[in-house]
Ligand SMILES: Nc1ncnc2c1ncn2[C@@H]1O[C@H](COP(=O)(O)OP(=O)(O)OP(=O)(O)O)[C@@H](O)[C@H]1O
């Protein structure tokens with residue numbers, strides 16, 4: 001999948017968060033890394049059509065994304081989005097959370113939707129959790145159900161914003177395993193993450209964001225073994241300091 | 245409730261019935277004892293000749309309450325949304341309505357709306373005027389209940405709706421409404437019961453509702469205790485019904501998050 005960012009800018013009430021972000025690469029899995037507050041979530045939400053950039057253009061496989069409410073509604077249906085936490089509807093059970101977009105955004109029949117959801121729950125070992133409400137689920141289960149909901153609609157691209165940062169290591173592995181499996185099935189993913197191990201091993205390319213823009217990007221092997229820019233070098237030194 | 249058997253698990257049906265009977269017994273004996281102490285003998289047969297009037301008052305109160313419930317829900321919903329409007333005139337208007345109505349007694353509003361506004365705009369039918377005044381009064385409280393409920397919904401829920409490509413109309417129907425209902429039903433239930441009780445104040449503009457009719461009956465049979473005792477019973481029957489209906493609705497909209 002080819003993603004092209006053409007001078008994307010975003011400011012909130014005059015405060016610049018993203019300045020002239022340019023990017024043009026083909027990949028099937030991309031990890032966005034960078035220090036806190038750098039603008040990673042903001043960029044991901046722009047790519048997901050949840051936020052309109054102040055200026056600039058986004059192209060997915062050379063098709064321009066139109067930031068108009070009507071076009072965005074159908075654009076968002078082609079993208080899966082996984083939130084850092086609390087990403088499920090609180091008033092619906094796990095199963096209903098997965099069937100709702102199928103029924104109401106994709107006009108699938110209820111029976112077909114339940115069947116689709118049940119298959120995913122079985123595949124990812126969530127059979128026992130279908131009837132539970134989000135407040136009755138562990139953080140890891142909630143994240144896996146969010147991913148199940150996102151992939152149930154067969155998106156052309158899955159976006160994940162720090163899907164494991166609220167989880168302890170065991171649950172993190174649970175979620176990352178699921179994600180790795182989906183990636184090897186050929187699902188296109190962009191993940192914002194602090195899990196450098198996952199970025200390095202499971203993601204084809206890395207985008208490093210600092211100071212409101214992309215400082216460096218490239219194949220993950222190269223980014224980790226041979227960082228070019230000084231900000232990336234010091235970022236990697238910091239995050240890998242306690243790495244075993 | 246006064247549980248005779250304290251259990252942590254759910255009590256059996258038998259325990260429930262027994263406890264309820266004991267409570268009923270306590271209440272009835274308290275009332276009976278009070279009557280006995282003042283040496284009064286209740287005779288409800290004295291109400292029989294007036295059953296036509298009582299029935300007429302009861303149905304008037306019922307109709308006025310149901311009408312007010314529906315209209316006040318509508319006013320409350322509209323002004324709750326209005327309060328959050330980006331158009332300042334609408335927002336201020338809705339806020340002024342809520343503040344003024346909640347800040348003044350119902351009695352004052354009844355006189356003001358009936359004798360000044362009603363007369364000026366030609367609303368002279370007392371039942372219609374009564375139902376409207378009551379709706380305006382209760383609508384302000386319902387408005388605040390709904391506004392509070394809307395504000396309590398986590399913004400992230402709307403972000404999810406957006407992300408899965410749900411249209412704004414479906415977001416309101418499938419996300420906002422059910423979450424809102426589960427949060428505000430207990431408060432709404434109390435407000436609905438208030439509508440029924442507050443309707444008794446409409447007797448001051450001679451609406452022929454239950455309280456007004458009971459007052460008239462009292463001036464004929466001089467049986468204050470029986471009359472008002474029965475009056476209380478009828479109001480309780482109505483508000484208890486409302487309470488039961490909303491409890492049922494609460495169960496419909498209940499999800500594990502708000503247990
Ligand atoms: N809706 C908003 N209104 C105002 N400022 C915002 C808004 N969203 C984000 N910001 C600001 O934009 C900057 C970048 O935020 P963003 O969430 O994109 O960072 P991030 O790289 O995802 O950081 P983290 O790793 O902590 O999640 C922050 O300074 C934040 O305060």
Ligand SMILES: [Mg+2]
Nearest residue numbers: 040041042161
């Ligand atoms: Mg973030």
